[in-house]
Amino acid sequence: MPDALDYVRQEVAIANRILANEGIIDAFGHISMRHPTNPNRYFISRHRAAELVEPDDVLECDLDSKPVQPTSLRLYSEMVIHGEVFKARPDVNSVCHHHAPSVLPFCATGVELVPLFHLGGTLGMKVPFWDSRDEFGDTSLLVRTPEEGASMARALGPHVMVLLRRHGATLVGKSVRECVFRSIYTTRNAELQLRAMAIGTPQPLSPGETEKSGGHNLGSRGVERAWEYWTIRLMKAEAMWAAAGLPRMKGLAEAARPAAAGLPSAKPGVSRQRTSAKPKARKRR
Amino acid sequence: MPDALDYVRQEVAIANRILANEGIIDAFGHISMRHPTNPNRYFISRHRAAELVEPDDVLECDLDSKPVQPTSLRLYSEMVIHGEVFKARPDVNSVCHHHAPSVLPFCATGVELVPLFHLGGTLGMKVPFWDSRDEFGDTSLLVRTPEEGASMARALGPHVMVLLRRHGATLVGKSVRECVFRSIYTTRNAELQLRAMAIGTPQPLSPGETEKSGGHNLGSRGVERAWEYWTIRLMKAEAMWAAAGLPRMKGLAEAARPAAAGLPSAKPGVSRQRTSAKPKARKRR
Amino acid sequence: MPDALDYVRQEVAIANRILANEGIIDAFGHISMRHPTNPNRYFISRHRAAELVEPDDVLECDLDSKPVQPTSLRLYSEMVIHGEVFKARPDVNSVCHHHAPSVLPFCATGVELVPLFHLGGTLGMKVPFWDSRDEFGDTSLLVRTPEEGASMARALGPHVMVLLRRHGATLVGKSVRECVFRSIYTTRNAELQLRAMAIGTPQPLSPGETEKSGGHNLGSRGVERAWEYWTIRLMKAEAMWAAAGLPRMKGLAEAARPAAAGLPSAKPGVSRQRTSAKPKARKRR
Amino acid sequence: MPDALDYVRQEVAIANRILANEGIIDAFGHISMRHPTNPNRYFISRHRAAELVEPDDVLECDLDSKPVQPTSLRLYSEMVIHGEVFKARPDVNSVCHHHAPSVLPFCATGVELVPLFHLGGTLGMKVPFWDSRDEFGDTSLLVRTPEEGASMARALGPHVMVLLRRHGATLVGKSVRECVFRSIYTTRNAELQLRAMAIGTPQPLSPGETEKSGGHNLGSRGVERAWEYWTIRLMKAEAMWAAAGLPRMKGLAEAARPAAAGLPSAKPGVSRQRTSAKPKARKRR
Numbered sequence A, B, C, D: 001m002p003d004a005l006d007y008v009r010q011e012v013a014i015a016n017r018i019l020a021n022e023g024i025i026d027a028f029g030h031i032s033m034r035h036p037t038n039p040n041r042y043f044i045s046r047h048r049a050a051e052l053v054e055p056d057d058v059l060e061c062d063l064d065s066k067p068v069q070p071t072s073l074r075l076y077s078e079m080v081i082h083g084e085v086f087k088a089r090p091d092v093n094s095v096c097h098h099h100a101p102s103v104l105p106f107c108a109t110g111v112e113l114v115p116l117f118h119l120g121g122t123l124g125m126k127v128p129f130w131d132s133r134d135e136f137g138d139t140s141l142l143v144r145t146p147e148e149g150a151s152m153a154r155a156l157g158p159h160v161m162v163l164l165r166r167h168g169a170t171l172v173g174k175s176v177r178e179c180v181f182r183s184i185y186t187t188r189n190a191e192l193q194l195r196a197m198a199i200g201t202p203q204p205l206s207p208g209e210t211e212k213s214g215g216h217n218l219g220s221r222g223v224e225r226a227w228e229y230w231t232i233r234l235m236k237a238e239a240m241w242a243a244a245g246l247p248r249m250k251g252l253a254e255a256a257r258p259a260a261a262g263l264p265s266a267k268p269g270v271s272r273q274r275t276s277a278k279p280k281a282r283k284r285r
Helices: A002-021 A080-088 A104-109 A118-123 A132-136 A146-156 A176-199 A207-217 A220-243 A249-261 B002-021 B080-088 B104-109 B118-123 B132-136 B146-156 B176-199 B207-217 B220-243 B249-261 C002-021 C080-088 C104-109 C118-123 C132-136 C146-156 C176-199 C207-217 C220-243 C249-261 D002-021 D080-088 D104-109 D118-123 D132-136 D146-156 D176-199 D207-217 D220-243 D249-261
Strands: A030-034 A041-045 A058-062 A094-098 A161-164 A168-173 B030-034 B041-045 B058-062 B094-098 B161-164 B168-173 C030-034 C041-045 C058-062 C094-098 C161-164 C168-173 D030-034 D041-045 D058-062 D094-098 D161-164 D168-173
Touching: A002 A030, A002 A041, A002 A058, A002 A094, A002 A176, A002 A220, A030 A080, A030 A176, A041 A080, A058 A080, A080 A094, A080 A146, A080 A168, A094 A176, A104 A161, A104 A168, A104 A176, A104 D176, A118 A176, A118 A207, A132 A146, A146 A161, A146 A168, A168 A176, A176 A220, A176 B104, A176 B176, A176 D176, A207 A220, B002 B030, B002 B041, B002 B058, B002 B094, B002 B176, B002 B220, B030 B080, B030 B176, B041 B080, B058 B080, B080 B094, B080 B146, B080 B168, B094 B176, B104 B161, B104 B168, B104 B176, B118 B176, B118 B207, B132 B146, B146 B161, B146 B168, B168 B176, B176 B220, B176 C104, B176 C176, B207 B220, C002 C030, C002 C041, C002 C058, C002 C094, C002 C176, C002 C220, C030 C080, C030 C176, C041 C080, C058 C080, C080 C094, C080 C146, C080 C168, C094 C176, C104 C161, C104 C168, C104 C176, C118 C176, C118 C207, C132 C146, C146 C161, C146 C168, C168 C176, C176 C220, C176 D104, C176 D176, C207 C220, D002 D030, D002 D041, D002 D058, D002 D094, D002 D176, D002 D220, D030 D080, D030 D176, D041 D080, D058 D080, D080 D094, D080 D146, D080 D168, D094 D176, D104 D161, D104 D168, D104 D176, D118 D176, D118 D207, D132 D146, D146 D161, D146 D168, D168 D176, D176 D220, D207 D220
Parallel strands: none
Antiparallel strands: A030 A041, A030 A094, A041 A058, A094 A168, A161 A168, B030 B041, B030 B094, B041 B058, B094 B168, B161 B168, C030 C041, C030 C094, C041 C058, C094 C168, C161 C168, D030 D041, D030 D094, D041 D058, D094 D168, D161 D168
16 A cells, blocks of 8 residues: 555655744654554654655654664654554544744743633643653653653643643644644644733633634644645745755755765764864763 | 726735735635625635635625625635624725734733834724623634624724634724735734833823824825835745746645645545544544 | 945945845835935935835935925835934934834833843933924824924934834934944844843943943944845845846836736726725724 | 865854854854864854855964964954863863844843753753953953953853853854754743743753753754754755855855945945035944
């Protein structure tokens, strides 16, 4: 069924680049998709910035977050976020993890994120917190072990979004497109909450309004309209590649290394900075 | 009189794309225009993001918001906003509905929006609120029934802008260009009010200043100067399409579906995500 | 001396477009230059948005703000801002008037703008306020009469910047480039002050620091370095015109009217919206 | 060893342009690199805006910040920032000095910058302040003498970042890429702190979390992933040059002067504004 999986890789690649183009993900963060016919597998990019992900970068993994095909490619260190949520939540077909600037202040302060406008209804009734300190003490804050991933998934529980203290957010969706939609509009809601709290007391949606507006906005009409919009915005942002007579992004990304970054790995002694006469760099504090 | 209506469709399409290009409308929101010679009709785009609207997308409707020509195209779910305001306000020839980020904090808190600089005079003496809860209880917050539309129009009353609690804004104008001008500069005024409230007590324009500055700025000189500016900015933003050798936007939008979004509808069982072995997705909260 | 004045028109056009490209001026606002050899004349664009100004748009005026050559072109309604400052301040060779978003909160609240970093030293020791209400009562807030212009110039006094309550800012420079530099970095200082006041008590530069840093930054080294930077950024922003195979901006601006704005003036009865069967539009409040 | 130094000049040029493209540096600010084999030398651009730096602009200097090859080119007035830090910190191979908008509020108020998310761990345990007033009284705030540079380096001490009161920030790295990474993510952390303080009490990373997250993020995996991302974003931003059929940036920068800035130095009496009949411009306050 190669055509079907080509579509899956394409969908994951576009979703990553949309989230980059709309300001949700920068160099770090990722979105995955469960296999359309085998619920024990999911697709995610190899280790690279979302803005650069091409279909060929997308790998198939099992729910322990191991690639199905052996690979020498680097993988994200936080893949367990995806695998453990897919294990815990059979209703979920897509997982996004990001550190959008307007969501981080809630992670830093513990202030609750609440729905403040109809499109914010997509964050659901409650956005729980997860704090890695509670079970794991001092860590790098990244979610790197299956135990950490499972703990975060428990904090997510039956909800659609969880805030990771001092770190970022994890969101889920019934489809990649729903997950993208939720990632973008919960971030807009966070931005709204930041600004509303600065001038007064924001009054959140009622439970009934949250359910109805969330349900309406996540209907296929709304999601498809927004997806068309984000896709075309992405095409515009990428059109300059063609205009400049450059090869496709993937080719360019590879080509960029020697040309722009210039690290000639074949030149020992120059390929990394050395100050050999000096004491070794102190361990970072 | 086909030429005249070509112009109308062009005007509505450009107005939508200007509002997108200036950051007032994202995937959701729209602007309409009353028929230039038949006051019982108006023009509005079919269901799609404002940034993508082309003249061919623009449909003619009656004031009950029914298309004059039968169509299988999807329509906006909030068309009654336009139809009911056109019914209630014969002096109005254009209606805009949006959820601009700097206006939403006022919708979330109930803080009054007041004119703080000469171009903010375009918001008039008072910007009333409308709360869907008052008459309709828990809804999706969208304005979808004629009754909801008429209720919102009553809240607008003789004013030029109404804020919809937990939702967005509706504005009117004597022409499409005036409505665009008002939509942009009332949003700039909202931004100013947010920032001014953070450092002190903003002192609003007096009633006399509001009337005089609003009137001056909405004279044809100011509106035409700004329209020229926004139109050329839009042309710049769209110039990359031509530079990249791509077809016109409309063609591209259609073409984008299979190429970029890739949903091969002819492939049953793959065209939507299925996880058939699992319980059906829980109803969204 | 045609070559010299060609240069002047070019300098004024580029300055306008730089200020637009750097976010200081939108559809409204302008910068002028005193005649290099006749101090009783100055140069300013005809009535159009700064982003669109071409050398051919730049007119020569006397200090009463009357064009030296009779013209049928529309002129800015606030030209007296320039003429009256040039009269009052023989040391000034360039005047800028703008409504940058980070300066407006100070105009709305009356909070004093103070220098908070070395580049903010360009705002000088004190930024006075001018309130049109004091002498003229309720106006449109625009500075349209010689008396209003002269009053504003008196408020400016020996300073380099004056804030117009509920309106915007007027700044001066010994040259166009100094005036552009000051307009940009005082706006950055205003932005800094807004953000600093949100987290603590900003401590301004001492008088000695203000004088020394202002003097250093406005030396030709700093101004020329920044001018090169802003000019090339402008060229980048305009490069897409060429890329898209479009004519130069001026030609485009003219061409844009029928193509993009589409108002076919030759079609009476359609060229403006009419709703002839309805009561005339109410006078705007 | 010409190839190796070509690489160094390329690395410094790209680093400058990345920092400009990501919004850390505008017309002012710079990043340097220690010579890869001679620790008593470093590389830095001649006097120009970071966005415009090409490899040919990069000069080799000794640690007293004197160019190794005599040159008539203008140099940055704050080169001692680099030379004095390289003297004091043999573990450091790259120094960045900038005035990013989100860092300046801390410089203006003296509020401490603390790590609030995993990527903010790159700012280390403590970010000290340096105040030029303490030793030097009223200055232009710039760091221009060896004594000022050495004083700032002492304030930096064993840390990785120091905030200069009323001025900006200086940061260090073991490599250019680490220094770029730290410059960008400490700025994002500053932005987060500004926003978090507006809604509640931000809780910083623990010392253990700071060490672990900082160490993890500055490993080669993270730095190289981000570097690839920033490099390709830069290539996108610069692609329009090629699209527009323009020469390479360097050539353009030179070409820009007469064409865009238009100062015909060969025309005495017009090449600078003169108002000879008037009193000399007052000394700037």
